[in-house]
Amino acid sequence: MACRTNEDLQRIVNNVFSLTEEGKVADYIPALAKANKSDLSIAIYKSNNECLYAGTYTKKFTLQSISKVLVLAIALQDRGVDYVFDRVGMEPTGDPFNSISKLETSIPSKPLNPMINAGALAVTNMIKGENEAERWDRILQFVRCLGNKKDLTYDEEVAASELETAWLNRSLCYFMKQHKVIEGDIEELMKLYTKQCAIEMNCFDLARIGAVFALNGVDPETGERLLPLEIARICKTFMVTCGMYNASGEFAIKVGIPAKSGVAGGILAVVPEKFGIGIFGPSLDEKGNSIAGIKLLEELAVQYNFSIF
Structure with missing residues (x-):
């Protein structure tokens, strides 16, 4: 399906572009x-199978922590x-995404939620498969779908x-293995995790995945159910x-939609029920979120009043 450029989107991109510096x-x-810190683009994939974009929306980037949402769905x-939630909690944290401190102080010693690195x-350790290669193939085929x-x-x-x-992530793994949160070979897990984070796509691809979640797990093109409603x-x-690291509360107030950076x-x-959004802007704020990307969503939220709250 082809995307078409949109003047309103381009105007908002132009308005926030200076933040990339x-x-x-x-x-x-x-x-x-x-x-290139000056890159900034957006695609919106509507539930009616229409796509709008502004900027170089076909430029590829790696998912990094966005992959956490998709792998959670598989697990x-x-x-x-x-x-899953016997081993990983459901609570937000004000700590950075790579923090180890809560693992040391929580009883039982399990990660607070699936969106922090631990x-x-x-x-990722929960994905079924005989070996790392089989688990990786399952993750990749799911994201392709x-x-x-x-x-x-x-x-x-x-x-x-x-x-x-990834020395800190290895440390998190060994700590959790000590406390029986994870099992198996740590280096195999690290290879799998770094591959999932390095899955590569563009804003259009990401927006289409967002549209599946917007439709509660249903493919916007075929109407096929790709995810159970409850998991979506x-x-x-x-x-x-928890999706915007330790800026999630502020993001919920200013934008008010599900998002993962x-x-x-x-x-x-x-x-929800309307569209998925994919944004790429590699210039980050101090919390690890796209600095212009967040402002772009704030502007869109005001213009189109799409907060869920």
Whole structure:
């Protein structure tokens, strides 16, 4: 399906574009440091199968933490709600996404939610499969299905860069293994997790995935159910409460829709029953969210009054 440019969207992009200079790209993952901080684009995939865009919406980027929502959906289907949330909590946290402190102080010692790194690692560990290759194939095929894109893959350079520098995530894994939150080989889990974070797509692909969640798990083109209604609901709830790192509360007040960001600059947003939104803007604020991307959503929320609250 072809997208068409939209003057209103382009005007808002132009209005917020100067903010890209105020942020910085993620450089703690060396491969992400190569991003052009001036990039900014958006696509909106409507429930009636229409797509609008502004900016270079076909430019590819890696999902990073956006992948946490999608892998949570697989784990819930594989293991069930009780199994998943016996090992990972449901509560927001004011701590940074890579914090280890709550693991040390919580009793039982399990991650507070699936959107922080510790929780996401525990969730990825739940994906069924005989080995890392089989689990990876299941994740990739699921994301391809949601995006209706058979050739979707991952950025090998970004995955390798993350794997080489992921010492804190390894620490989280070993801590959780000590407390029986996760099991199995840590390096295999790290390879799987860094690949899922390095899944690559553009704003259009991301917006289409958002449209599936907007329609409660139904494909906007075929009408086929891709996700159980309850799992789509759980994922969207976590996007509201925990999706924008430790800025989720402010985002809920100013924008008021389910959303998940990633440190490569992507934002997946969902306006229930109406449309999915994909944004790319790699210039980040101090909390790891796209600085112009958030402002773009704030402007859209005011103009179109799409807060769910």
